[in-house]
Amino acid sequence: MTHVLIIGAGIIGAALAERLAATDHVTVVDEGPPGDGTTGTSLAWINANKTPDPDYFRFRVQAMRAWAETAARMGHPPWYVPTGDLAWARTPTARSELSTRVRHLKERGYAADLLTADEARAIEPHLAIPADALVAHFPDERHVHGARAARDFIARARRAKAHMVTGRVESLDIHAGRVRGARLADGAISADITVCAAGWRTPELLATADAVAPIQDPHRPGAPAVCLVATTTPAPGALRGLVHGTDLYARPTADGGLLLEAGDIDAAVDLDTPRSVLDSWADDLMARARAILPSALDHSRVAAVRRCIRPLPDDGLPVVGWVLPGLYTAVTHxxxxLAPHLAALIAEELTSPTPAAPLEPYRPHRPGSPT
Ligand SMILES: Cc1cc2nc3c(=O)[nH]c(=O)nc-3n(C[C@H](O)[C@H](O)[C@H](O)COP(=O)(O)OP(=O)(O)OC[C@H]3O[C@@H](n4cnc5c(N)ncnc54)[C@H](O)[C@@H]3O)c2cc1C
Known part of the structure; x- marks a missing residue:
């Protein structure tokens, strides 16, 4: 039996562990609890909505189907939330962008509709969408509670005899030009195949084997990979699903509050932004949420503010495949x-001699990549 070591129990590593555990000897190592990295801070919108590249659009649509199949196979877990997405726009430019996007998506066979105010109210009764807004609905889109999903995948992998190790990987272990596992502070784990699924920290691990990953450096001032989310205390029934307003994205959290994010605030945050400024941005997010949910948030306040880091490949596309003999990586915004779809394809190519054709455009060594 092949021993596969997966570094990282975020959504990518966890979904892969669940897939592989039935057939292989799997060890997952993470320095923290499953899903506690980027996965636990994500808006976690499952979509192919803003994807002009036709090949990547198809890949994402397949990924949406893979989620539906995975959720059905797992008995429709409560962390998979099939409530769709409402979006609205007000300025002439934004209205035109939204109506064009809806038309193009419909032409590609994607479920997308423009709604009347009454239709939108029937979906989200507490939402005060401005009267002059153009509203769109994407009923097949979903969201997940990322940390819960990762924990559930890992629990299932463990039931299939996968091992979960808590510890920080300090370096990859190389012998005779082949990666043979990883070194932790208190020992080593040897493996036939090592999969680096360490999210935005993948480059630092690959560097220990003199390999590079084309992932943006979050340490640069103003780095787009760095963003901010706030969560609220419980606000029962405030929102049923995910919404994209003019200056706010919001969705329910697993414990009955809301997760709040905004593109302009993400753009204003980097790793040097002081805590006090992050807190004031969180207050701003809360004010925006109150504006669209006027009475539903009367008894709610900001519960947590998290600076978070997206794994952002340089060209925006997933980075998936062999990096060195014995070393495979999977890192993507x-x-x-993408997680369940990637997990199925990666499991297929790790357990057979034939590469998975749908992954070919996303190889680490593709043209333009520094690897
Ligand atoms: C605000 C925000 C909004 C987003 N919105 C969306 C969205 O709407 N839809 C979407 O699809 N995606 C979205 N994303 C992106 C998505 O969340 C990420 O692509 C995804 O969560 C990455 O998962 P991962 O498993 O690769 O990484 P992570 O979740 O970061 O997991 C990596 C794991 O590796 C572990 N690790 C790293 N280095 C080491 C080491 N040396 N030793 C041991 N363990 C290590 C970490 O502890 C971590 O648990 C968003 C991201 C953010 C931040």
Missing amino acids: SGIT
Whole structure:
């Protein structure tokens, strides 16, 4: 039996562990609890909504189907939330972008509709969408509670005899030009195949084997990989599903509050932004949420503010495949959308001599990549 070591129990590593555990000897190592990295801070919108590249669009649509199949196979877990997405726009430019996007998506066979105010109210009764807004609905889109999903995948992998090790990997272990596992502070784990699924920290691990991953450096001032989310205390029934307003994205959290994010605030945050500024941005997010949910948040306040880091490949596309003999990597933005689909394809190519054709455009050594 092949021993596969997966570094990282975020959504990518966890979904892969669940897939592989039935056939292989799997060890997962993470320095923290499953899903506690980027996965646990994600808006976690499962979609192919803003994807002009036709091949990547199809890949993401397949990923949406893979989620539906995975959720059905797992008995429709409560952390998979099939409530769709409402979006609205007000300025002439934004209205035109939204109506064009809906038209193009419909032409590609994607479920997308423009709604009347009454239709939108029937979906989200507490939402005060401005009267002059153009509203769109994407009924096949979903969201997940990322940390719970990762924990559930890992629990299932463990039931299939996978091992979970808590510890920080300090370096990859190389002998005779082949990666043969990883070194932790208190020992080594040897493996036939090592999969680096360490999210935005993948480059630092690959560097220990003199390999590079084309992932943006979050330490640069103003790095787009760095963003901010706030969560609220419980606000029962405030929102049923995910919404994209003009200056706020929001969705329910697993414990009955809301998760709040905004593109302009993400753009204003980096790793040097002081805590006091992060807190004031969180208050701003809360004010925006109150504006669209006027009475539903009367008894709610900001519960937590988290600076978070997206794994952002340089060209925006997933980075998936062999990096060195014995070393495979899987790192991507939209990792929530893609995880079950990637897990199925990666499991297929790790357990057979034939590469998975749908992954070919996303190889680490593709043209333009520094690897
Ligand atoms: C605010 C925000 C909004 C987002 N919105 C969406 C969205 O709407 N839809 C979507 O699809 N995607 C979205 N994303 C992106 C998505 O969340 C990520 O692509 C995905 O969560 C990445 O998962 P991962 O498993 O690769 O990484 P992670 O979840 O970061 O997991 C990596 C794991 O590796 C572990 N690790 C790292 N280095 C080591 C080491 N040396 N030793 C031991 N363990 C290590 C970490 O502890 C971590 O648990 C969003 C991200 C953010 C931050």
